Amino acid sequence: MIEIRFHGRGGQGAVTAAKILAKAAFYDGKYCQGFPFFGVERRGAPVMAFTRIDDKRILIRSQVYNPDYVIVLDPTLLDAVNVVKGLKEGGAVIVNTTKEELDLGFKTYTIDATGIALDILGVPIVNTTMLGAFVGATKLISFDSLRRAILDTFKGKLGEKNAKAAEVAYSILSEN
Amino acid sequence: MERVDVITGTTAAAIGVKLSNVEVIAAYPITPQSECVEMLAKFIADGEFDAEYIKVESEHSAMAACIGASATGVRTFTATAAQGLALMHEMLYIASGMRLPIVMLNTNRALSAPINIWCDHQDSVTERDTGWIQIYAQNNQETLDSIIQAYKIAEDEDVLLPVMVCIDGFILTHTVEPVYIPDERKVRDYLGIYEPKHAYLDPDRPITQGPVGVPECYMETRKQINDAIERAKEVIKRVNEEYYQLFNRRYGNGLVEGYNLENADTVLVAMGSVCETIRYVIDRLKKKGKNIGLLRIRTFRPFPKEEIKEMLEGAENIGVLDRNISFGLNMGALGTEIMATLRDKKICNYIVGLGGRDITPRNIEEIVKHLEESKDVETKWIGLKE
Numbered sequence: 001m002i003e004i005r006f007h008g009r010g011g012q013g014a015v016t017a018a019k020i021l022a023k024a025a026f027y028d029g030k031y032c033q034g035f036p037f038f039g040v041e042r043r044g045a046p047v048m049a050f051t052r053i054d055d056k057r058i059l060i061r062s063q064v065y066n067p068d069y070v071i072v073l074d075p076t077l078l079d080a081v082n083v084v085k086g087l088k089e090g091g092a093v094i095v096n097t098t099k100e101e102l103d104l105g106f107k108t109y110t111i112d113a114t115g116i117a118l119d120i121l122g123v124p125i126v127n128t129t130m131l132g133a134f135v136g137a138t139k140l141i142s143f144d145s146l147r148r149a150i151l152d153t154f155k156g157k158l159g160e161k162n163a164k165a166a167e168v169a170y171s172i173l174s175e176n
Numbered sequence: 177m178e179r180v181d182v183i184t185g186t187t188a189a190a191i192g193v194k195l196s197n198v199e200v201i202a203a204y205p206i207t208p209q210s211e212c213v214e215m216l217a218k219f220i221a222d223g224e225f226d227a228e229y230i231k232v233e234s235e236h237s238a239m240a241a242c243i244g245a246s247a248t249g250v251r252t253f254t255a256t257a258a259q260g261l262a263l264m265h266e267m268l269y270i271a272s273g274m275r276l277p278i279v280m281l282n283t284n285r286a287l288s289a290p291i292n293i294w295c296d297h298q299d300s301v302t303e304r305d306t307g308w309i310q311i312y313a314q315n316n317q318e319t320l321d322s323i324i325q326a327y328k329i330a331e332d333e334d335v336l337l338p339v340m341v342c343i344d345g346f347i348l349t350h351t352v353e354p355v356y357i358p359d360e361r362k363v364r365d366y367l368g369i370y371e372p373k374h375a376y377l378d379p380d381r382p383i384t385q386g387p388v389g390v391p392e393c394y395m396e397t398r399k400q401i402n403d404a405i406e407r408a409k410e411v412i413k414r415v416n417e418e419y420y421q422l423f424n425r426r427y428g429n430g431l432v433e434g435y436n437l438e439n440a441d442t443v444l445v446a447m448g449s450v451c452e453t454i455r456y457v458i459d460r461l462k463k464k465g466k467n468i469g470l471l472r473i474r475t476f477r478p479f480p481k482e483e484i485k486e487m488l489e490g491a492e493n494i495g496v497l498d499r500n501i502s503f504g505l506n507m508g509a510l511g512t513e514i515m516a517t518l519r520d521k522k523i524c525n526y527i528v529g530l531g532g533r534d535i536t537p538r539n540i541e542e543i544v545k546h547l548e549e550s551k552d553v554e555t556k557w558i559g560l561k562e
Binding site: 019022023026031032033034035036038040058059060061062063065 | 182293294295346347350351352353354449450452453455456459532534535536537
């Protein structure tokens with residue numbers, strides 16, 4: 001079983017990202033769960049969301065404490081919360097930042113998701129861009145399935161734009 | 177056609193209601209059920225679902241509206257949680273007393289104070305004696321299936337009682353997972369149109385419903401409800417089998433579901449989504465050569481005494497998990513029922529997961545360890561901070 005933790009700020013779409021990733025995994029023929037940290041949601045406050053992916057039915061229903069991957073949607077969170085808390089040995093972090101390199105003590109991929117999102121979507125909402133980056137870096141699921149799940153969630157032109165943002169990030173981290 | 181989607185428990189419930197051809201919905205939003213009635217309102221507004229949606233000013237009114245609508249002989253639905261269910265309390269007795277087959281989703285949530293929107297079972301077990309059938313689902317698939325089954329059970333002429341489908345707040349309501357959505361026509365054929373044959377309000381045949389029950393007749397009405405909920409056991413079992421034949425899914429015998437009970441001296445008894453985490457732990461312990469069983473209580477009312485006696489006959493250590501507490505007894509509702517059912521067994525009661533306190537695999541392992549080492553009946557609170 002693979003467990004993924006998203007760190008974002010309320011309103012950035014971390015919960016939506018966790019659900020899109022679950023659905024993408026499902027399109028890949030896998031079992032999945034996607035859920036928010038069961039807390040009080042406040043716009044701007046640090047939030048978490050989780051995705052579980054497995055080849056067999058997922059029974060565990062507690063929260064995720066030892067993720068395999070961490071996705072950080074907002075670079076300012078690096079100073080506010082310990083994003084690698086509980087991260088498994090050999091785990092990896094994907095961070096939205098303009099910095100090329102970060103030392104978080106784990107394998108870390110960086111991407112300027114805000115730049116990509118502003119360029120393609122016109123707004124700094126990076127959840128779909130970061131999903132593209134995650135899939136590019138890990139190849140855990142196929143990009144086609146991610147694209148399909150994004151288009152399910154955002155209809156019409158908005159869906160196409162989000163898929164495009166994901167694709168750009170996917171391509172960048174695929175080359176690494 | 178049957179399809180599969182990745183959806184939350186509240187969405188699964190809303191789809192179940194839509195498939196069941198419900199005619200009147202009256203509800204007041206409350207976390208964590210709101211998404212369910214919001215979706216139903218949207219289905220209706222989008223023209224996908226032909227039902228009447230009554231916006232009300234409180235949960236008390238929601239239940240009152242359902243009672244009024246159901247009394248005219250239409251299929252009704254509402255959803256609530258915690259304080260909302262508590263506010264409905266007096267109306268719950270009226271629904272069962274008037275023998276109205278209302279179906280309600282209760283998204284289990286802790287009671288205030290302090291204000292807490294997260295999961296425990298205090299809200300629904302508190303309504304244990306209201307004459308409502310209570311089904312506790314363990315995942316989103318069972319949530320959808322149980323809503324459909326609930327109408328079949330409630331409307332059965334041997335039953336005619338309201339049904340509460342209980343699902344764990346947030347743990348199911350806010351989690352997406354794959355759910356098979358049955359073919360609409362197949363569900364509609366299975367449930368049919370609700371045509372009450374018992375008393376209902378009809379301007380052409382005026383009757384009075386819910387009149388005064390004087391001492392000469394009141395006690396008989398209580399006995400009739402008690403007999404009906406007892407008969408519901410057979411109906412629930414039959415519906416579980418029918419559903420399996422049609423939709424290829426069943427939940428134990430409908431009342432209880434055993435897991436790894438063969439050769440297990442130590443058995444945990446629980447309700448709701450924690451049963452899946454327990455199964456996860458059982459599978460893990462099995463690999464280490466340890467046999468632990470699980471008896472999942474699916475219907476808290478009617479309480480499946482016979483099955484419990486039979487299925488726990490060989491068990492030596494019985495641990496009952498309760499996501500609720502009876503203050504002044506230091507036991508939970510399920511613990512007391514199991515103890516009343518199995519009077520000669522060593523039973524330990526574990527108070528867990530109140531107000532959304534996470535129940536982890538480590539907590540379950542701690543329970544197993546304590547249970548195996550305990551010498552006598554005992555209640556233990558699990559996961560408390562030092």
